[in-house]
Amino acid sequence: MAKYKLEYIWLDGYKPVPNIRGKTLIKDFESFPTLEQLPNWGFDGSSTQQAEGHNSDCVLKPVARYLDSTVKNGVIVLCEVLHHDLTPHSTNARATILDDPETWFGFEQEYFLYKDGQPLGFPAEGFPKEGQGRYYCGVGYSLMGSIAREIVNKHLDLCLDAGINHEGINSEVAKGQWEFQIFGKGSRKAADEMWVARYLLIRLCEKYGVDVNWHCKPLGATDWNGSGMHSNFSTKYLREVGGKEYFESLMAAFDKYKAEHIAVYGPDNHMRLTGLHETQAIDKFNYGVANRGASIRLPNSMPKNGYKGYLEDRRPNSQGDPYQIASRILETIGTVSHPK
Ligand code: ADP
Numbered sequence: 001m002a003k004y005k006l007e008y009i010w011l012d013g014y015k016p017v018p019n020i021r022g023k024t025l026i027k028d029f030e031s032f033p034t035l036e037q038l039p040n041w042g043f044d045g046s047s048t049q050q051a052e053g054h055n056s057d058c059v060l061k062p063v064a065r066y067l068d069s070t071v072k073n074g075v076i077v078l079c080e081v082l083h084h085d086l087t088p089h090s091t092n093a094r095a096t097i098l099d100d101p102e103t104w105f106g107f108e109q110e111y112f113l114y115k116d117g118q119p120l121g122f123p124a125e126g127f128p129k130e131g132q133g134r135y136y137c138g139v140g141y142s143l144m145g146s147i148a149r150e151i152v153n154k155h156l157d158l159c160l161d162a163g164i165n166h167e168g169i170n171s172e173v174a175k176g177q178w179e180f181q182i183f184g185k186g187s188r189k190a191a192d193e194m195w196v197a198r199y200l201l202i203r204l205c206e207k208y209g210v211d212v213n214w215h216c217k218p219l220g221a222t223d224w225n226g227s228g229m230h231s232n233f234s235t236k237y238l239r240e241v242g243g244k245e246y247f248e249s250l251m252a253a254f255d256k257y258k259a260e261h262i263a264v265y266g267p268d269n270h271m272r273l274t275g276l277h278e279t280q281a282i283d284k285f286n287y288g289v290a291n292r293g294a295s296i297r298l299p300n301s302m303p304k305n306g307y308k309g310y311l312e313d314r315r316p317n318s319q320g321d322p323y324q325i326a327s328r329i330l331e332t333i334g335t336v337s338h339p340k
């Protein structure tokens with residue numbers, strides 16, 4: 001028997017964007033526990049905007065678990081929040097989203113590292129000498145500083161240790177801005193891993209005195225880039241059959257439901273989707289091959305392969321909830337019929 005440290009994490013009830021909360025439970029297990037071995041637990045919902053009325057107990061139901069390589073015998077236990085009658089809480093988007101293990105999602109999470117209220121590496125007054133652009137995939141101390149790369153590389157290791165399908169890293173266009181990518185088969189799996197990856201990053205940054213700023217336009221209406229969470233997706237049909245006609249009907253559906261998509265693509269997106277900085281305007285929908293100013297970008301390979309492959313929805317932002325984003329994409333896909 002060993003004492004396992006189970007870090008139960010969940011999304012709270014804050015609007016428009018939930019925060020990740022966590023608390024630790026110690027339990028004896030012979031070996032790394034299976035999901036089935038992990039008990040439900042509880043917390044005080046009155047402190048997380050999840051309590052209703054005078055009854056403040058909420059239930060934590062484990063839905064996935066990951067190795068926590070920063071702690072001896074550490075386990076991260078991702079939980080859904082339930083009422084005490086075990087029905088899903090209204091803040092528990094995961095419980096009700098559409099899922100299809102045959103639909104694959106790749107999320108590109110952009111974010112800023114922040115210190116003392118501004119992007120990591122910004123001077124105390126004014127702006128960095130080097131304007132934006134040089135920081136994208138940049139190298140060198142004066143551009144990148146001395147801690148950011150250590151953070152992002154450690155984060156990568158934590159994700160890989162946890163079994164998260166982290167696929168890559170790049171520094172972004174603005175100083176202090178970075179991106180990582182997570183790929184998963186099925187909306188729940190990909191979105192679970194994105195939330196846990198976000199958690200690991202925020203927690204890792206604590207010891208550097210750094211915060212993660214997930215806002216989609218933290219520097220406001222300046223020339224500094226915003227942060228997105230481009231959402232790449234492919235259904236089995238798109239990967240294996242595709243075709244121009246089907247593709248065009250799919251894009252017509254995305255156009256028809258553009259407002260419904262924007263509604264779950266993250267708050268303050270009007271600040272980011274301006275038509276500038278490689279974005280399309282928030283009220284327009286278009287698509288284009290290799291077009292980074294489009295709402296949806298088709299990789300070059302797609303038309304070449306008879307419209308088979310994956311698509312990149314560039315509109316979701318860095319604070320968006322991957323559960324709701326993926327579910328809305330599946331819902332729109334579901335309105336378009338195709339031959340079996
Ligand atoms: P870029 O920055 O050029 O937009 P990235 O390499 O950052 O591209 O991200 C591409 C994303 O597309 C990755 O998350 C990857 O997992 C995802 N992706 C690749 N192939 C597929 C596919 N068939 N279905 C869904 N997502 C995919």
Ligand code: MN
Pocket residue numbers: 108179
């Ligand atoms: Mn990218």
Ligand code: MN
Pocket residue numbers: 108110172179
């Ligand atoms: Mn990017």
Ligand code: MN
Pocket residue numbers: 108230312
């Ligand atoms: Mn992209």
